[in-house]
Amino acid sequence: MIPNLPAPEASDTTSRSSDGTYTLDGGASFTKCGHDARVAIGAILGARDKPIPDWIERVYRPHVQAGATP
DSSP states (O other): OOOOOOOOOTTOEEEEOTTSOEEEEOSSOEEEEETOHHHHHHHHHHHTTOOOOHHHHHHHHHHHHHHHOO
């Protein structure tokens, strides 16, 4: 179950490009989430300090860790 989230601010946007990748642009931050919507959902929940369900966490966490690797 995804928790209820407050309405996004005008600067909070999620878009899907023509190649099918998700990009989050919050004005002050920018995150590429790849092709999996679960990564985009995990990024949104994580940015709002909301709990991330296991079915999203299994995909989201490895994506974040791979991006943090130099």
